[in-house]
Amino acid sequence: MKPKLHSLFTGLAFIAGVHQTTAQVTNLGIAPVAGGQSLLYWPVSSTNYVVQTVTNLTSTNWVTSRTAFAVNTAEVTNASPSGFFRLLPATTPAGMALIPAGWFTMGDTLDGDGDAIPTNVYVSAFVMDVNLVNYGLWTKVYAYATSLGYSFADAGVNGGTGTNYPVETVDWFDCVKWSNARSQQAGLTPCYYTDAGFTQVFTNGDSGTTVYQNLTVNGYRLPTEAEWEKAARGGGIGRRFPWGNLIHTDQAQYSYNPGVSYDLGPANSPSGPSPVGSFDVNGYGLYDMAGNLWEWCWDWYGTPYGQPTTTNPTGAGPGSGYRVLRGGYWSNDAYVARCAFRANSNPKYAYSNIGFRCVRGL
Numbered sequence: 001m002k003p004k005l006h007s008l009f010t011g012l013a014f015i016a017g018v019h020q021t022t023a024q025v026t027n028l029g030i031a032p033v034a035g036g037q038s039l040l041y042w043p044v045s046s047t048n049y050v051v052q053t054v055t056n057l058t059s060t061n062w063v064t065s066r067t068a069f070a071v072n073t074a075e076v077t078n079a080s081p082s083g084f085f086r087l088l089p090a091t092t093p094a095g096m097a098l099i100p101a102g103w104f105t106m107g108d109t110l111d112g113d114g115d116a117i118p119t120n121v122y123v124s125a126f127v128m129d130v131n132l133v134n135y136g137l138w139t140k141v142y143a144y145a146t147s148l149g150y151s152f153a154d155a156g157v158n159g160g161t162g163t164n165y166p167v168e169t170v171d172w173f174d175c176v177k178w179s180n181a182r183s184q185q186a187g188l189t190p191c192y193y194t195d196a197g198f199t200q201v202f203t204n205g206d207s208g209t210t211v212y213q214n215l216t217v218n219g220y221r222l223p224t225e226a227e228w229e230k231a232a233r234g235g236g237i238g239r240r241f242p243w244g245n246l247i248h249t250d251q252a253q254y255s256y257n258p259g260v261s262y263d264l265g266p267a268n269s270p271s272g273p274s275p276v277g278s279f280d281v282n283g284y285g286l287y288d289m290a291g292n293l294w295e296w297c298w299d300w301y302g303t304p305y306g307q308p309t310t311t312n313p314t315g316a317g318p319g320s321g322y323r324v325l326r327g328g329y330w331s332n333d334a335y336v337a338r339c340a341f342r343a344n345s346n347p348k349y350a351y352s353n354i355g356f357r358c359v360r361g362l
Helices: 005-016 135-147 172-185 225-233
Strands: 029-033 037-041 048-054 063-069 073-076 084-090 096-099 102-106 119-123 126-129 294-300 323-326 343-345 359-361
Touching (some): 119 225, 225 294, 225 323
Antiparallel strands (some): 048 063, 048 084, 096 126, 126 359, 323 343
């Protein structure tokens, strides 16, 4: 239903007036746009906002209608004939970056991948670790987890000579359990369980364990494949890499191939991963979304994509037996470091070229 301008102006007055100190936004405006919607706009700032609605100002039950706007405009639709809107600053946890909600084109046709057919996908806002999980963070959470009775098939390996190198040699199940422990250590609700009713937190078990994911809670988890690719693209559209269509070896930890036209080199001889955060960030402020180490995702691998829905897809069923990997690793050439490249592995195996990073829903 098209929101009434009177309601929107009332809501805007409420935002800019009574709750000025909460929203910290001035010079709000409104403009009609196509599709029966209206546009709220405000000055550009470095703060992200959420849009919340309520139909009665005496109510404390404000509902977030759109989340995590990193830009200075927001289309809003109110389902009731009258209502109020407010903007609240959206906080991003330290060490994480905001990935705003929205549609994007997953996959591309740039290099003929048969399992990356372009698909329009909507992903809700979330936050993602700026870096791969490094060995220092891994060991701290690992020690906490084992003190609580968690068990792991692999202790994890330091990818280099310092704690800021990414942890490697961790299987999918261990990454999921570790994410639960990280959530508990931070006072958050774990995402992974061994029952569909979400009553038994996943703390023990490996190959053969059925893991259920609760996306309604605020804990740390692995990204879905769609979330990973949206984040990797950094807000760009139709690009081969997180920053554009060309790559050179001071942008990512990968192996130069002179036979690839979009690889600018120069020649290098990588012998392992680099410390996290060693190269340039993408448009969302994320490091190593191309190269360094493969990254585990939640999804079972399927072709194409195995997505049952275009809104917050979570991948195919377990029939393939393999979980998705994204990003490529230090010994791969540029073709594998592309945003659309897909790979997979048996989740029970831990290899020296696979790591991970976490996300959290909003």
